[in-house]
Amino acid sequence: MDGAVPMGAGGAYCVAAGQSAVDDLRHAAQGAAAVIAVGTCAAFGGVPYAAPNPTGAVPVSEVIRDRPIINVSGCPPIPEVMTGVVVYYLSFGMPTLDRQGRPLTFYGNTIHDRCYRRPFYDEGRFAHTFDDEGARNGWCLYELGCKGPVTYNACATLKWNQGTSFPIQSGHGCLGCSEPDFWDKGGFYRPLPAATGHWPRGEVLGGAALGGAVVGVGAAALARSRQHAVAKSAKEASSPPPREDSHEH
Ligand code: SF4
Structure with a gap:
């Protein structure tokens, strides 16, 4: 159907x-x-x-x-x-x-799990506009609204047109189109809130840490360091985030 x-x-x-x-x-x-x-x-x-x-x-x-x-x-x-x-x-x-x-x-995996730009995310290197240095260098599109961290699909591995490319490879963040209510989730160009987008693995493993799992402690520490890196990157960005209505039409 x-x-x-x-x-x-x-x-x-x-x-x-x-x-x-x-x-x-x-x-x-x-x-x-x-x-x-x-x-x-x-x-x-x-x-x-x-x-x-x-x-x-x-x-x-x-x-x-x-x-x-x-x-x-x-x-x-x-x-x-x-x-x-x-x-x-x-x-x-x-x-x-x-x-x-x-x-x-x-x-079974998020786009983010398999995204080839993931190393830039982990390093805190983000594009802040579609034509800045980060965009030209192929850095992570998280700050441009990429929904890859909360979107489950095989786009990053199977890709499209017989494996030619997928949206992130073309320079545009994931819209989250394989998730329920993706059209009503607040805007394609609005970055995910950190609580749900930046550190889902860290939060899960952080819960394990409460139960005494050593790996959870390490993951939570890693999550905090990543959060710091993103906050620092955002602060250093010279350009304000793009207006949402400048991209959706
Ligand atoms: S936020 Fe988007 S562009 Fe960045 S690593 Fe995750 S899926 Fe890739």
């Missing part, structure tokens, strides 16, 4: 040959062993689901509740991921899913 399902006005916002999309979906799912929701709209509602959601759009999982659902999110999803999920299902059955219903094989 591709696309969100408009439920408003009795499903009248999407009708083909007198049949609404919601009725088509229910009909198709009747004999299905499983339903693959392809794309962020089908998986999580996507752009139609964004506020104010005038058509009452919902994800497939809110319509079909008696069949296994595999979410293949992304706006659009990666072709190899779509193909891979179908082949996997036909060969081995249901894949192991994450808490968002996505196959762990393709959604």
